[in-house]
Amino acid sequence: MAFDLDLALAAPYDPASASGYAEHPERMGFFTDTSVCIGCKACEVACKEWNAIPDDPLGFTGMSYDNTGGLGASTWRHVAFIEQPGRTAGADGTEFRWLMSSDVCKHCTHAACLDVCPTGSLFRTEFGTVVVQEDICNGCGYCVPACPYGVIARRERDGLAWKCTMCYDRLGVGQEPACAKSCPTDSIQFGELSELRARAERRLARLHEAGVGSARLYGHDPGDGVGGTGAFSLLLDEPEVYGLPPDPVVTTRDLSAMWRHVALAATALLATVAVTGLGSRS
Amino acid sequence: MTAADRASQTDVRLDDARDLRPEREAITRPAGPRARGERSTVPKAGFRSYYGRPVLQPIPWTDHDIAGYLFLGGLAGASSTLAAAADLTGRRCLARAAKAGAACALGGSLYALIHDLGRPARFLNMLRVFKVTSPMSVGAWILGAYGPPTGLAALTAVTGRLPRTGRAATATAGLIGPALATYTAALIADTAVPVWHEAYRELPWLFAGSAAASAGGLGMLAAPVSEAGPARNLAVAGALAEYAAARRMERRLGMVARPLGTGRGGVLLRLGKALNMTGAVAAQTLARRDRAAAVGAGAALLAGALCTRFGIFHAGLESSRDPRYTVQPQRARLEAATARESGS
Numbered sequence: 001m002a003f004d005l006d007l008a009l010a011a012p013y014d015p016a017s018a019s020g021y022a023e024h025p026e027r028m029g030f031f032t033d034t035s036v037c038i039g040c041k042a043c044e045v046a047c048k049e050w051n052a053i054p055d056d057p058l059g060f061t062g063m064s065y066d067n068t069g070g071l072g073a074s075t076w077r078h079v080a081f082i083e084q085p086g087r088t089a090g091a092d093g094t095e096f097r098w099l100m101s102s103d104v105c106k107h108c109t110h111a112a113c114l115d116v117c118p119t120g121s122l123f124r125t126e127f128g129t130v131v132v133q134e135d136i137c138n139g140c141g142y143c144v145p146a147c148p149y150g151v152i153a154r155r156e157r158d159g160l161a162w163k164c165t166m167c168y169d170r171l172g173v174g175q176e177p178a179c180a181k182s183c184p185t186d187s188i189q190f191g192e193l194s195e196l197r198a199r200a201e202r203r204l205a206r207l208h209e210a211g212v213g214s215a216r217l218y219g220h221d222p223g224d225g226v227g228g229t230g231a232f233s234l235l236l237d238e239p240e241v242y243g244l245p246p247d248p249v250v251t252t253r254d255l256s257a258m259w260r261h262v263a264l265a266a267t268a269l270l271a272t273v274a275v276t277g278l279g280s281r282s
Numbered sequence: 283m284t285a286a287d288r289a290s291q292t293d294v295r296l297d298d299a300r301d302l303r304p305e306r307e308a309i310t311r312p313a314g315p316r317a318r319g320e321r322s323t324v325p326k327a328g329f330r331s332y333y334g335r336p337v338l339q340p341i342p343w344t345d346h347d348i349a350g351y352l353f354l355g356g357l358a359g360a361s362s363t364l365a366a367a368a369d370l371t372g373r374r375c376l377a378r379a380a381k382a383g384a385a386c387a388l389g390g391s392l393y394a395l396i397h398d399l400g401r402p403a404r405f406l407n408m409l410r411v412f413k414v415t416s417p418m419s420v421g422a423w424i425l426g427a428y429g430p431p432t433g434l435a436a437l438t439a440v441t442g443r444l445p446r447t448g449r450a451a452t453a454t455a456g457l458i459g460p461a462l463a464t465y466t467a468a469l470i471a472d473t474a475v476p477v478w479h480e481a482y483r484e485l486p487w488l489f490a491g492s493a494a495a496s497a498g499g500l501g502m503l504a505a506p507v508s509e510a511g512p513a514r515n516l517a518v519a520g521a522l523a524e525y526a527a528a529r530r531m532e533r534r535l536g537m538v539a540r541p542l543g544t545g546r547g548g549v550l551l552r553l554g555k556a557l558n559m560t561g562a563v564a565a566q567t568l569a570r571r572d573r574a575a576a577v578g579a580g581a582a583l584l585a586g587a588l589c590t591r592f593g594i595f596h597a598g599l600e601s602s603r604d605p606r607y608t609v610q611p612q613r614a615r616l617e618a619a620t621a622r623e624s625g626s
Contacts (some may be wrong), residue, residue, distance in 0.1 A: 063333045070335060080332060116472055118419035119404075120411040138407045139400015141342035142418050145473040145602060150338040159400025240609045243332030247612035251472050251479050252415050258468040258482045259414075265467070265486035266460035268523075269494055270363060273456075276515035277367025 013227070015109050019124035027128035028171060029193035030180065030231035031200050032102050034242075035207060035215060037187040039065055039079055039100035046182035047077040050167060054157065064098075070243065071103060073155035076164040077179050078103045080242050101233065101242050102188055104179070105130070105151045105164035106219055109227030110250040113143035113152050113163075121161070128193070128230055129166040137161050148226065148248035166230070193230060200234060212236070218244065225249030329613060331605040338474055338602040347398035349595035351391050352466050353588045356493030357500065358387035359463030360516075362432055364497050365439075366456025367512055369449060376513060378439045379504030380497065381452065384459070385436035388429060395425075417468040424461050431455040463493035470598060476538045476608055477601035478594075481531045485594075488527035492587045494520025495558055499583025502569055502576045510576060514565040517583050521562035524590065525555065538607055547597030550589045557586030 016024040047053065056074050061067050064081035071078045082099040107129045114122040114130050121136035122143060132143075132152070139159035143152045152163040167177035175181070180190035189196060197220050207215040218239050219232030225248050239246045331337075365380035396405045408422035431454040438448030467485035470478045478485070494516050501513025528551070532539045541547050564579035601607045 061333075070332075072339070082332070112474065115413075115415040116418065118411070118413065118416045118422060119407040120413070121407070136404075136407060136410070137401070138404035140408075140418060141398070141400065142416070142473075144339045145341045145475050145478075145598075147339065148474040150336065153339045154342045154400050161400075238330060240330050240337070240605070240613070241332065243335055243337060243605075245337050245608055245612055247616045248474070251474050254479070254482055255415060255417075255468070255472055258417075258471050258486075261483055261486040262461075262464045262468050265490040266464040268487075269360060269460040269463060269490045270457070272494060272519050272523075273360070273363040273367050273512075273516060276519060277364060277512035278371060 013109070014128070015111075015124055016126055016128045021126050024126040024128075026192040026194070027230065028166065028191065029107065029128075029196055029229075030104060030166070030177070031189045031191075031196040032104070032231065032233040033187050033189065033200070033203060034099065034101040034233055034235055035187075035203075035212065036185045037079070037100040037102055038185055039081055039098075040184060041068075041079050042182040042184060043077040043102050043179035043188055044068060044075070044079060046178040047164075050170070050178035051076065051165070053162075054155075071105070071149075071151050071153075071163075073153040073160075073162040076104065076162075082237070082241055084237075097236075099236055099241070101235065102179070102183075103233075103242065103244070104231050105166075106149055106226070106232070107164075107166060107230030108250065109222065109229070110252070111226075112146040112148060112250045112252055113161075115250070115252040115255075116142045116146045118142060125168055125171075127166070127168075127171050129168065129171075130163075130230075131165045131168050132161055132163060134160050134162070146251055148245055148250065150243075164231075196232075200232070203234060207234075225253070329606050329609045331609060335605065336603050337605050337608040341475065341599055341602055342400075343398055343595075345592055345595050345599075347394040349592040351394040351398075352470075352489070352591040352595065353492075353496070354387040354391040354394065355466050356463045356489055356587065356591070357496045357584075358384045358391060358432065359428070359459035359461070360490075360493040360497030360520075361387065361500055362428070362435070362452075362455040362459035362462075363457075364501055364513065364516060365435065366452050366459075368501075368509070369452050371512070373505070373509040373512070376501050376505035376509040377452070380501055380513075381432075381436045381439045383497075383500045383504065384432050384455065388425075388432050392425070392429070417465055417472050421462075421465050421469060424458065424465055428455060428458040428462050431458070460490070464490050470594070473598075474608075475598045475602045476611065477535065477541050478598045480535050480538045480611075484527045484531035484534070488524055488531065488590070488594075491520045491523030491525075491527055492590050495524060495561070495583050496520075496587035498565070499561060499580040499587070501580070502565060503580030503584070507569070507571065507573055507576055510569075513580075514569060514576075517565045517579075518562045521558045521583065521586075524558060528555065528590075536611075538601070538611055541597040541600040541604075541607070542593075545596070545600050547593045547595075547600055550593030550596060552593075554586045554589030554593055557582045557589060561586055 053074050064083050066081040068078050080101045084097040087097040111130045121133045137160045141154045143161050154161050176190040180188045214236045218235050219229035222228035361380040361384040365377050368377035396402045413419040431451040434451035435455050438444050464486045467489040471482035471485050498513045498517025502510050561579045561583035568575035569579040
C-alpha cells in the first residue's frame, strides 16, 4: 500500500488503529474540568513523585500562586492561576474571580511532535497516547518547536526530550495516571475519551444552566486543527488567558504543500545552474 | 500614573477591570525560566495572554549550529550542482573549487548537526527510520546519499586520481545538491513557530536563491575570472530569487512577518539583502574583469547568504518568544470562522 501523506494527516480518525495496532484498548484521555479546580497542585506533586522527575529551580514568579511557570521537560502537570478582579465568579455575585487550571500534554490526535521526530523515539501507544522513548531520543529538539501548545521540551541535564506519558506504565496495569488519582476534586478525570467527551458536554450544559456563561470546552472537537486532543478541558475564559493557543493547527497539515514547494524550488535551482552553467561553454 | 497606565502593566486582566488595587503594580514583569528576565517590548494591547508568557517552548537550537547549518547545507548543495556544470563545460578550476567548497561545507554541516544534538553519540539514531512527515528524517537520508559522492568528488578532483569515478560522483552529488539546499526550508517551516510556518510557500525559494548566490559567490572567490562566468550568472539569479521571495514573504505574512523587520532578525536580513545586492551588481560589472573585485563580490555574496540564514533563524526565535504572534493570528482565524458561520 502506498503511503498517502494527505490521508495519514486527515481528520478525524482513530490514532491507535492508524498507527498499526490491529487490536487495541479504547482511546484513553484526560478531561480537566477547571471549574472545580482548587489549585492544590496535588497533580503536579503526584506527577513528579510517580515519574521520578528531577526538580525545577523554584522561584517567586509574582504570577498569583503559580511559581511553577509552565510545562517543560521536568514539569508535566502545571497549575495556572489567574486573578480577575471586577469579574463576577458565578451566581453568588462575588466581584473577584480566581481561575485555576491544571495543564498537561494534550496527546493530540494529529501530534506534530510525533510526526516530526526523526528517530522514532516518539510513538503512539495502544491507548492512543503519545510517549517519548528516552533510550531512543537523541535530543535533536525538533519536537520542541513543533508542538503548538509548547508542551514538550529538552532537559538541560540529560539532553533528552521529555513530556507527560499519561503514566503509560500505570495504564498498562489498569491504573489511572498519578495526577488524576491524586486530584481531590475530580477536576482531572481519566477515562475512555468517548465517555469523557460525553461527560464534558453534560457538565457544560449544567454550568450554562447554572448561569456560568463563560464555560466552554477546549480540545474536545475532532474537527479542530489537531483532530481533537486526548487531554481536553473545560475552561472559564478564552484559552489564551490560560496560556493556551486559541486555535492550534498541527504544523504537518501543510507538509504536502511544503514538500511541493521544496521540490519546485530544487528543480528550479537545478535548471538555473544548467542554463547559466551549460549555456555558456568556455 | 493613571489607572489605565497601571492596568496596562498587568497581562491578565479583563477589559472592564479599570480600577486595579495599587499592590497589583508589584506584578510588573513575568519571571521564571521561560521569561529569561526580559519583558517583551511589544505593547500588550489587542490580545490576551498568561502573564505575557510565550505559548510555545523556547526553540532549543543555537544559531551557530542550526542557522550555520542552513547556510552550509545550501552552500554545499548548490556548489555541487555548480561543480557538475563546470565539469561538463571543462572549467576545471571552477569545478575543483566548487567540489572542495562543497566538501568543506558538508563537513561543517555534519559537525553543526551533531553538535546541536542533546545526545551527539546517538546521531545514528537518525537512520533508524525514514519518515516523510519529518523533514529532519528526510534530511538525514539526503545527507546520507549526498555525503559519499561529494567527498569522493572532492578527493578525486584534488588528487587527480580516478577521473571516471570522479565524474560519476560529481554528477550524483550535483543532482542531489538542490534537495539538500532546499529541504531545510521545510525543516524550519514544519514547526509551530509562526513566522517559519506561515512562510512555508516562500522559504524554499528564498533558500534556493540564497544557496545559489552563496555557491556563485564561492565560485567567484576561488576560480579565475575567465572560468567564473557560470558562477557570476548563478550568483545574480540566486540573489534576485532570494530578494523576490523575501519581499513576497514579508508582504503576505502581515503581522506575523514583523520579526523579519525588527530586532536582530531584521538587522541581519537587511544586512544580508544589502550584501547580496552589492555582490550581485559587482558580479555583473567589475567582477567580470578584475580578480580582486571578483573576490570582494564573492565574499559579499557569501556573507549575505550567511546573514540571511541567521536573520531567518533569529526572526523565528523572536516569533516563538512573543505570544502575540501565536495568539493574534489564531484569534483572528477563529473570529473569521465565526463571522462566516453567522453570515451564511
